[in-house]
Amino acid sequence: MDETNKISFDFIKEIKEPGVYQLLFPKKEVGLAVMLLFDKIENNLFIDGKFTENDIHDTFAKIVKTGERYPKEIYSGHIAELQEYFLDYNQESQKYYFKDYAYRFHAYAKKTLEGNFSPTRIAKICSHLTHSLRQKETLEDLKFWLEEEFKKNEPDLRGQIDFLDRQIVDSVNKLKSKTEDSNQNFIDILKEVENNLDNAQIQSGELASAYSETKVIRTILEKKQISDSEINDLISDVHHFIKYLNERLDSIDRKLDRIQPKIRQLFATLNRPQFNSKVEKFIHFLLKESKVDNKRVTILPNKIENPITHINTPNFTILERERELFPPQSKKIKKYSVNKKVIEKNKQKVLKVLEQQDLVRKWEYFILSEIDLKGSINLSKTFFNILDETKDGQVAVSTIYNIIRTARKEKSLNFEMQKIKEKNNINQEITLWKMKVSKKE
Secondary structure (H helix, E strand, O other): OOHHHOOOOOHHHHHOOOOHHHHHOOOHHHHHHHHHHHHHHHOOOOHHHOEOHHHHHHHHHHHHOOOOOOOHHHHHHHHHHHOOOOEEEEOOOOEEEEOHHHHHHHHHHHHHHHOOOOHHHHHHHHHHHHHHHHOOOOHHHHHHHHHHHHHHHHHHHHHHHHHHHHHHHHHHHHHHHOOOOOHHHHHHHHHHHHHHHHHHHHHHHHHHHHOOHHHHHHHHHHHOOOOOHHHHHHHHHHHHHHHHHHHHHHHHHHHHHHHHHHHHHHHHHHHHHHHHHHHHHHHHHHHHHOEEOOOOOEEOOOOOOOOOOOOOOOOOOOOOOOOOOOOOOOOOOOOOOOOHHHHHHHHHHHHHHHHHHHHHHHHHHHHHHHHHHHOEEEHHHHHHHHHHHHOOHHHHHHHHHHHHHHHHHOOOEEEEEEEEEEOOOOOOOOOEEEEEEEEOO
8 A cells, every 4th residue: 555545543632532541441440340350251250251241240249349239320331331442242142252452451451460570581582583584585574574573572572671670669669668667677678678679680680681682683674775764664663672671771770779779778777776785785795704814914705715916026137238339240231133033933823823713713604604594504514624624623623612602602593412423534533523503493
């Protein structure tokens, strides 16, 4: 469809229309009734998720709890309102069932309150998005990825940060609400809050690591040269979303950096009277149990050693040498001759090392390109290929070692080793275990 023919949608205008907002977001007693009906569906109290008007009436009666019969005209009005976005009615069976909006309304509310910190799941989502993006060759496929695949996962990616932020806010609010408690109870709560904040700090680091794959997504999108303005706008949205994630994580770290020192300071303030009391008891104990001998030396109680207040220092005789009277003998300056053969030999060594490093980089690039293109590579066979071509064992060993190290660091790669011996017809004296590097699905 041509862009000029598209119907423009004004969300603010639509939601400001009379009654629309109230129908999308019902008042408390109606919303709670919807949640209670969903709870009954999940507990298999309604067959096929369908329920009668009496079931709805009983639910409203439970929510309101007035002690009187719930007026029919009121709940009938609620049902009429819910039928716009939440409920549908089957004339034949005379039963109600929920629409898609109701399912999403319930699921999002439950997921938000329940919370589930899972950086491993986020890492898998990001990895899947990256893998899927690499497969998009045409503009149509790329547009589908931007509009459907990435947008679909935005709530999950954003929700983890919301969950972490909510944990911090809940911990601080818990502390504020318990300020009237006794000192000891408050200290126990303070310890619990401190542990929660320490966990939040660890979880923030785990989440940042899980989001690291978004950098790859951003890099892939930046390399695409696209003239379509609509797709460029969608790519810009992805960049802004990734920036938003990073800013939220930085904000959480800064929030923790501000709160944690105050928690420790509060600990110190609350523990100071207890500490002072212990010090005072210890001093009384020393005054009561200590003795003074005939040499006026204080003897502390058993198991407490007397502190060492003075250490005898030995006397030293210092002989100073007058440099003017006894000047040191001047040393002969040794002249070194330039050995051109040694210089040339060292130069060749350096050049050889540089050449080896250049070869190692080229082979690394070749191996990673093969993995990206074919999905996997046999490292053992590649080792023998490098050895046959370069005739340099150092180049072959360094290349394979660097690839193994890269595969173990990169979350998108997988390194496997089997205890199966692999040999080469040319270099029969060398045997390797079978090694393979592949892309993670």
